[in-house]
Amino acid sequence: MATVITDACIMSLKCTEDVCPYDAIHAGDTMAYIDPKRCEDCYDCLDACPVNAIIKEEDLPENKKKFLKINADFFA
Numbered sequence: 259m260a261t262v263i264t265d266a267c268i269m270s271l272k273c274t275e276d277v278c279p280y281d282a283i284h285a286g287d288t289m290a291y292i293d294p295k296r297c298e299d300c301y302d303c304l305d306a307c308p309v310n311a312i313i314k315e316e317d318l319p320e321n322k323k324k325f326l327k328i329n330a331d332f333f334a
């Protein structure tokens with residue numbers, strides 16, 4: 259399991275990149291991504307995101323499940 263950043267992300271990196279104690283969050287060109295190999299499911303980032311773009315994998319709605327692969331592919 260991991261948390262996943264979705265298309266609601268507005269690159270509010272002050273909140274997200276700094277909040278992850280495992281350095282799992284990294285910025286891309288248009289959004290930030292979570293490395294599923296680094297994420298330890300501490301959930302510190304969930305409340306830090308001002309637009310609720312970060313979702314627990316198990317809570318992803320069907321239309322956001324593609325972001326599992328999109329996040330993982332960023333680190334491939």
Ligand code: SF4
Pocket residue numbers: 261277278279280281282283292296297298299300301302303304
């Ligand atoms: S859940 Fe914790 S370990 Fe995973 S990305 Fe968020 S802050 Fe980092």
